[in-house]
Amino acid sequence: MKPAVYIALLATLLGILAINTEAIAQQGCGDYKIKDAQESYDRANFNGVFSSLMPCLENGFDDKQKILAYKLLALTYLAIDSTQQANSAIVQMLNYNPSYEPESDLLLPYRFVNLVNVVKESRTQSMQVTSVSKKPEDLYKAPATVMVLTEEDIRQRGYTDLEILFNDLPGFDVSRTYAITYSNVFQRGYRSDNTERTLFMVDGIEENDLWSNIVYWATQIPITNVKRIEIVYGPASTIYGANAFLGVVNVITKTPKEILGRKKATLSADIGYGTYNTRYMDVTAAAKAGGVTLSVTGRAYFSDLNDLSKYREYDYNPADYDSFNYSKALNFKGKSAAERYKILNSSTTTPYFTAVGDSVLVTAAGIEAARNLDKQALTQTLNGRSIGYTNELKTYYLKAKMSLDNLLISFETWNLSQGTVNSANDNSRAGARNGNVWRPLQSVFYAVYTNELIKDKLTLINTSQYRVTEIIDQSSTAVLKNYSNQGQILVTGDTLSAPSAVRLASNLVNQKKAYWETMYYYQHSNQFRNELRLMASPIPKLDVIGGFEFRSSSLQGDYKNILISRTLATPIDTSAKDYGKSSLDNTPGGNLFEVFNLGTFLQGTYAVNSLISLTVGGRYDYSRIRETGGYGSEFNPRIALVYTPGRLAFKAIYATAFQDASSKDRYALSSTRRLANPYLRPDHVANMELSVNYSLHNRTQLGITAYYSKFSDIVEETSVPYGNTTTQQKKNTGVANIMGVQANATFVLSEQFQVYANYTFTDATREDTLKKNETKRTNLVVGDIARHHVNAGINGNFLNKRLNANLRFNYVGAKPVGPGTSVATNTMQPNGEFPAYMLLNGAISYQVNRVVTAQLVGNNLLNKEYSDPGARSANGISQGYRTPQKGINGMIRFFISL
Template identity: 25%
Template sequence: MDPRTKFNILPLLLALSFSPLYGLEDADDLLSMSLNELLNIEVVTATKIAEKSDNAPATVHVISESTIRTRGYRNLKDVLEDIPEVEIQSNAVAEFNNYYTFRGISGNDRFIVLLNGFRFNSPTGSPHVIENNYPLVNVKRVEVILGPASALYGADAFGGIVNIITKDGDKSQGGSADLGAGRFGTREASLSYSRNFGQVYASVTAYGYESDEPTLPDFYPDEYAWYNNQYRNEGLVLVSPFIPVEQELDAEQQGRPYETPNEAQYINIAVQTGNFSFGYATNTESHSSSTGMRPEFNLFVEDAIFEIEVESMYIKHTHRADNDRWFLDSSLWKGTYELTPASKFLNTFTVYRDGFKYADAQTVKAEQQLTYLFENNSTFIAGLSYEDISALPKSGDLPFAFNPNVPAASQDLFYIGTNTTDQNGNDLTVSQQFFDVSYRNLGAYMQYVFKASEKAHITLGARFDDNTRYGSTFNPRAGLVYSPTDKVKLKLLYGSGFLAPSPYVALQHYGSFITVDEGGNATNDPEETAGLFGPFWHLPNPDLEPEELDTYEASLSWYANDHLGIFLNGYHNTVSNRVVNSAQFGREFQGIPVDFAEVPINAGESTSYGGTLRLNLLYPIGQVNLNAYLAYSLSDGDIDDTPLTYSAEDTVRFGAEISYRDFSVAPRILWRSESRHFLVDDNGSNFENDSYSVTHLFVRYDDLLHRGNTRLGAYLRVQNLFDKRYANVPFAQFEAFTATPQDPRHVGGGISITF
């Protein structure tokens, strides 16, 4: 079944959005809270033990339900854009849309996303899409941990962890709904409902999003001049970045309208009874597979999409001792990932024919964790986990959609451009190669949080993993949290991490074959065809080893009074055994000559260092409350003695929430200096985007109608308030922009109802 049919829940949500639903819990009473009380929220992600964020041995950012509602955060991307030391290159990657950097460490596979403590992204480490598929519906808080956490969480907890915690643990009853619309044909709806059935508590949440997205050639005529002229008027593209010869497209591909639709769906079900809990969540996301690409080499048409589906399912049991001194958590989790059969490219690599893609992966994990609480409030945890993993890494470009119900070898799939004959009638067809893998991982970890005194907490921990595919790793951590006064907190931290060579990184391959004559010149004439040739191929390397990370960091927080907080932190990362693409010439693939190939290898080292100075102000003026923040972040470093890429040296974030009773307005401003592309120009300097600032605005009123426990509210959201033209840096090579245009102003609004 097509996942878009299976999970096309938006029409249903639109129909249900005005049903009687339950009320949102009251907003935090900011007028009676100090800044310390507001910011020092209990967290669980840093140590797997509930503790105040100020005491956690990590750099922790907590986004509460109240903040989500007041600032108008719609999805996880909105939240991460406001986190210091996180950088997002939007609309920058054909596959996963946005490209993320945590503290100078770039890549969507270098951090993990959890939902209530269980993994909710690709279970084998494929770079994940973070867009509207992670909506903040029925969410109590989001915990963002910056820095490695492999000492507790193992593989891929490299640059950080994002843990979305829903309100199900509160066992509140009722429901909420939201219905929104906006510019560029944007439509979204959400529904959440919870109820007790005797001793059983259950909740269900659903969300749907659809958008036509802006027609960028109308807003960026210079960048899309080829589309507006050669493609739209004459049906022309270029053969490849390596063969810049004009090619006329087939008639069915000429003159098609510019269409880059975006869709997302999300479902979450939770059930709790006694000491047992069960959770199921799934999300799907599809976007244009020409995102961030140049129109000379890519077609911007409706059916060129990249679509993923992620599922997570768990059952957990907690056994507590009679004296509450120790408890045992037992869990079984299954995660799946699928690059759906509908996914395809229409670009230079597919010779402008349908180039379908497919990938799938699944992991089953059993984990046992013991937690012991000492009389002096020190804690000890120890855990053991076993994972069984299997994956079919991302395929090459397929001539027709993959059938998941039929073995790959039985589908007669071939490499695009090879199903032809030469001038002598010899068949040139080359069958697709698939790289199925299966492996297992055994992990053991321990952590001791020692309360040395009322002012000092020491954390020591380590994890050992033994993997049947890439061997063994050992990752320690250490931390000191010291409080000389009630208003001052000092943290000194060390952490290590490893990034497993995912099947995606090690075994994916892509490129194209073209037919050539006896002189090696491209030809489409069968009577002149002498053979096949590959202008470019990305080739697999199954022998990759894990990347390793060491991080040192320090932070100081000072609550000057009940209204003002000053926070300063610094970090230093060293990544060794990095996976990089090695340029190689004169290679062969499937026995066919390849002019230029790139192959992933372990080579070199990178460093990144920086920090953030942040001010938070919470100030009541009568019944008006001002909650504002200002943060300056510095990021620098090098990659094998070359400049750090995908990380602006200077970033400033400003935001404010101005609230009066049920009315609030929240402006946010992001200013970022230039970020570098990994490609260099003729002078040896990295391509980069220009510095820019962008402003967002959110306005909310929560009491349009208030009858009993039922409340009706409305909101207005404006992205890119001043309609700036600016660019981010894409993660692609010669077929992409060196600075990809960003969306113009987007205005949207909606209503919400609670009961």
């Protein structure tokens, strides 16, 4: 169905619903009744409050009037010391307005404010979400599968950063490398090169890198200002457009008013020190002056991370080369290679190689010479330090918010400095302090204007933002060029080209030393974006949200990079930004690509009756790169039927999404990928899911979701002809089928104890690339994805809530790799899989006084030794095949609130 036809049908449906729906307001009830009740309350005529409001609560008031009515009833019940009835009225008020914050009204009695907060804490955490449809809606009626973690969850569980939380969520596989991307977070069984197909946001502002779409989700995001985190499962392009492919993670922080409450100034801090010389400080301050409220949050985090030098692939031990198979690395064959070798060495007699027909074979003397030259490289110094394993992490974050009437203005910036040696091994890269460091940076300035144009009927929200993402020019790699790794030329599955093989043999014949090559990188992209959306309730049973956005971006094509040194000399103080070159610098148009995007969406939710609601929506997107590039047009629908009998909620959802190819995928080249592909099309997915949720008195929550996703046009690297040899190129060749089940439960056992548990089953397959003479593709198991996950936790509070204890359990099933999987290059893992493991984590908190709370955090308490799979190709050469994880580790932290 064409987008125009779909939108016309949607508009017709909404029009019919509007014409045929009766107004709910009944004669004799309305705003004047609320006014009468308020006047009665002010005169302490409490019977007058009841007589004004009670007759209208059943059918006379609309939702907005009911909120005010229940608020007045709660105040009245408190005035006559009927706390239980006040509690019930507040529950009803929060059912209609879950986001109500009493602290914003300084005239309210303290008893009322306190009771509202108590009720909110005892209710189901996060009854309302905003990340599904960009509007407030009930968690169980939202047209998607959603989970919410609250500020209380984060603190009680001892999360010292917001990357750790994915351990305890259903539907996620995490592979931590503590390297370029810190960790790879895969949602619902989809394994990609990086964390790039889930949309990460803070306050609705995207965090994914503009150039690569990678999200550098490490330890930089603060905790002290977090209100809640909403996790949306499944495609979300109907609302967000490109790249909300697998789901959405949205960190919602507190507004300056929410931080202040009734105070004029406040400060909160989270300070910690722990294993691996890890230390951090996270501070939020807020103040009010006149009609302006301001908050500032800063965070700094430093760690030496886990020392992996005890593992063979990271010990930089020259003796490792004694068992290396140099014959496999240095022998080569082929008529062209042999002829080149003979010509090159026609006047030289060498004991290192012998030519036999079309083959050139390394001799025992050649093997010994290569081995000694490789050993010598590990005894050198680089960047003023001996070659050895080091890793480190430094992160900085700053966010400021200013609120003035209907306008919120904010600025956010963060940068990371991460060692990258874990991405490879000691036969490929040097340690962080030898110059192997990656430094992404991001800054964004945005303004949000909100105006209720027609009371309770029409609200306008406009968000304008300017964002910059960079790989700053101190980012560098220190790569080993030696004989065992064939000068970093060979990638598993390929063969050395004739010129490269001859060059390597010639180097050995001439006794050229193995050396460390330092390369500096730089990338800078920016974007201006504006989104205007309208939320309307034209009739009581219908809610509509629509919007229009445009993005104007300047995206870099390929890295700027500069080769600093092939020797042991200290690299000169220069930068890729000023002196570097790109493969695109000399092409027409240069290395910067102007990208223009338009998007418009419309979604309506109609309450068919008190039990059934129907959500129908669609979004149209258009993209152009320069004059003729870009994907052109995309349209993505969503339809959801929600049935809520009593405490049950049934959902049936269908949605599609697309992933736009990144500028990195289109244009960036490497030593193994020598062909760009500017004509890449978007990835596509169609997703269907069914779910049922059960809620009992807001104390017990049970839910299960089954889904099936069909992926097509997946961008992946494939081998293509290149001159007389082959190279890698990005192409739309991938097809995948993923089905799974997510189940979760939360039980409030008593005022003291709460438990949760969740389970994930994933069945993920990829179709193998069609090879020569094949007519049918074979199915491959998606590598690095566990078939089963189980997470559980229990929280208890004691000593009148001054002492809190939290214990969490994680079971991660075996993760298949190697032949028969989508990560066929990872052949070094025994038995072709990463074995299952169980972890136990805990946190104990004690409130010392009203200002200070101390917490002791322990992770991997059973000291389980296990490894996560490597990233990207994970071939054990240019990409490490595994990363050993942290053993038992801990943190002592202090929360300070002033």
